[in-house]
Amino acid sequence: MDHFHYKNDLLNCEDVPVSELAKQYGTPLYVYSQRTLLHHLAQLQRAFAAVDPLICYSVKTNGNLHICKLMAEHGSGFDVTSGGELYRALKAGVTGEKIVFAGVGKTAAEFRYALEVGVKMFNVESDAELHALGEVAGSVGKVASVALRVNPALPPKTHVKTDTSVKGTKFGLDIDSILEVAQGVADNRKLRVCGLHMHLGSPILSAQPYREGVEKGLVLIDRLRKQGHPIETINMGGGFGIHYRKQEAPPADAFAEVIVPAVKQAGCKLVLEPGRFIVGNAGILVSRVIYTKDSGGRHFIIQDAAMNDLIRPTLYDSFHRIWPVAPASGFPAPPDDYEAEIPGTVKNDVVGPVCESGDFLAKDRRLPPVQPDDLLATFSAGAYGMAMASNYNSRPRAAEVLVDGKNHRLIRRRETFEDLVRPEIEV
Numbered sequence: 001m002d003h004f005h006y007k008n009d010l011l012n013c014e015d016v017p018v019s020e021l022a023k024q025y026g027t028p029l030y031v032y033s034q035r036t037l038l039h040h041l042a043q044l045q046r047a048f049a050a051v052d053p054l055i056c057y058s059v060k061t062n063g064n065l066h067i068c069k070l071m072a073e074h075g076s077g078f079d080v081t082s083g084g085e086l087y088r089a090l091k092a093g094v095t096g097e098k099i100v101f102a103g104v105g106k107t108a109a110e111f112r113y114a115l116e117v118g119v120k121m122f123n124v125e126s127d128a129e130l131h132a133l134g135e136v137a138g139s140v141g142k143v144a145s146v147a148l149r150v151n152p153a154l155p156p157k158t159h160v161k162t163d164t165s166v167k168g169t170k171f172g173l174d175i176d177s178i179l180e181v182a183q184g185v186a187d188n189r190k191l192r193v194c195g196l197h198m199h200l201g202s203p204i205l206s207a208q209p210y211r212e213g214v215e216k217g218l219v220l221i222d223r224l225r226k227q228g229h230p231i232e233t234i235n236m237g238g239g240f241g242i243h244y245r246k247q248e249a250p251p252a253d254a255f256a257e258v259i260v261p262a263v264k265q266a267g268c269k270l271v272l273e274p275g276r277f278i279v280g281n282a283g284i285l286v287s288r289v290i291y292t293k294d295s296g297g298r299h300f301i302i303q304d305a306a307m308n309d310l311i312r313p314t315l316y317d318s319f320h321r322i323w324p325v326a327p328a329s330g331f332p333a334p335p336d337d338y339e340a341e342i343p344g345t346v347k348n349d350v351v352g353p354v355c356e357s358g359d360f361l362a363k364d365r366r367l368p369p370v371q372p373d374d375l376l377a378t379f380s381a382g383a384y385g386m387a388m389a390s391n392y393n394s395r396p397r398a399a400e401v402l403v404d405g406k407n408h409r410l411i412r413r414r415e416t417f418e419d420l421v422r423p424e425i426e427v
């Protein structure tokens with residue numbers, strides 16, 4: 001569920017017409033709905049309430065400080081994956097005990113920073129990392145709390161570029177050797193191995209992989225405890241899918257149903273690292289049509305958002321619903337089924353101004369007639385949209401606006417040309 005809806009043939013975010021936001025803040029523009037963000041966080045908090053989870057919002061998904069701050073104010077901790085994300089999480093107003101630190105390539109400097117601010121736990125992904133962490137902890141006179149990240153070797157379940165738990169990816173400790181690695185630090189007093197972590201991939205549209213993951217996790221926890229490691233926490237990562245096309249994602253309860261009993265059985269505390277589930281459907285990307293053009297038997301809509309603003313369609317072939325902000329009469333709202341014939345629509349490639357044929361937001365997409373200056377909304381763009389935006393083609397990055405009921409505020413200003421060259425050493 002989200003708070004973007006068409007009223008009198010005009011798209012609204014909560015109680016604000018999106019056309020007003022585009023007029024005031026310009027395009028391309030990311031628009032976020034606060035109610036939607038908080039609704040999704042609350043859904044997870046409720047679904048997993050029986051085990052009182054620590055929900056660590058995954059900063060990589062959308063690291064805007066205002067969004068992180070909102071998360072912190074509503075009880076969330078943070079999953080960070082770099083020193084930069086740790087900096088953001090702290091700035092958002094939480095302390096180290098609510099932060100978990102993931103990633104395959106943490107450096108000694110990042111370990112030191114994280115130990116200094118007392119992060120709750122490091123998710124450790126290799127033998128080499130484990131020993132490096134022990135050394136840094138020793139050098140600063142601290143004990144590092146560790147969750148070993150296991151790669152549970154599950155069947156493929158999502159896009160190959162974001163499936164992290166099939167055998168042979170760079171992620172986690174191989175399930176066949178994790179116990180050996182753990183045994184190797186059983187006597188290391190600088191490391192406290194007190195958790196088991198897994199992140200299965202993203203997005204996942206079924207609870208089944210979590211069922212398989214926790215089953216393997218329970219066996220490992222038992223064995224790790226037998227080695228003398230005080231395993232107190234299961235961290236099941238993130239990955240919960242959202243509706244991109246229609247209502248394809250299971251509710252939070254479906255994931256809780258398989259995870260909660262395992263957490264109880266293990267007598268553990270639960271950490272989760274959701275990102276997309278919270279912010280994905282809470283954001284849209286608003287763009288303005290510049291030209292339309294027919295060429296080579298195809299219809300093109302050239303608009304002012306490009307692959308540098310939203311790279312997901314070209315990087316993962318991912319589908320985002322697109323519809324005019326003020327559709328021509330007779331086309332009141334996006335269809336439930338984009339594959340179906342919609343009378344009066346034609347198929348378009350929705351493309352941007354960047355100089356690559358891979359620069360598109362959608363291909364072969366049925367849309368009502370649009371004209372230059374019309375506004376388009378690209379939906380479900382809150383996760384990994386702005387977070388993955390770049391300045392490619394020297395395009396200043398978009399502005400971001402947060403809507404709360406009738407109110408709205410700029411939470412990141414549009415970049416300027418001066419911003420583009422500022423970090424470059426003066427010529």
Ligand code: LLP
Pocket residue numbers: 058061079102103162199201202203237238239240273274275276277312316383384
């Ligand atoms: N925890 C870990 C260790 C992760 O690697 C990730 C995402 C998450 C949590 C959060 O996953 P979520 O709940 O958002 O699914 N750029 C891609 C997705 C990459 C996901 C990277 N890791 C996309 O746009 O689909």
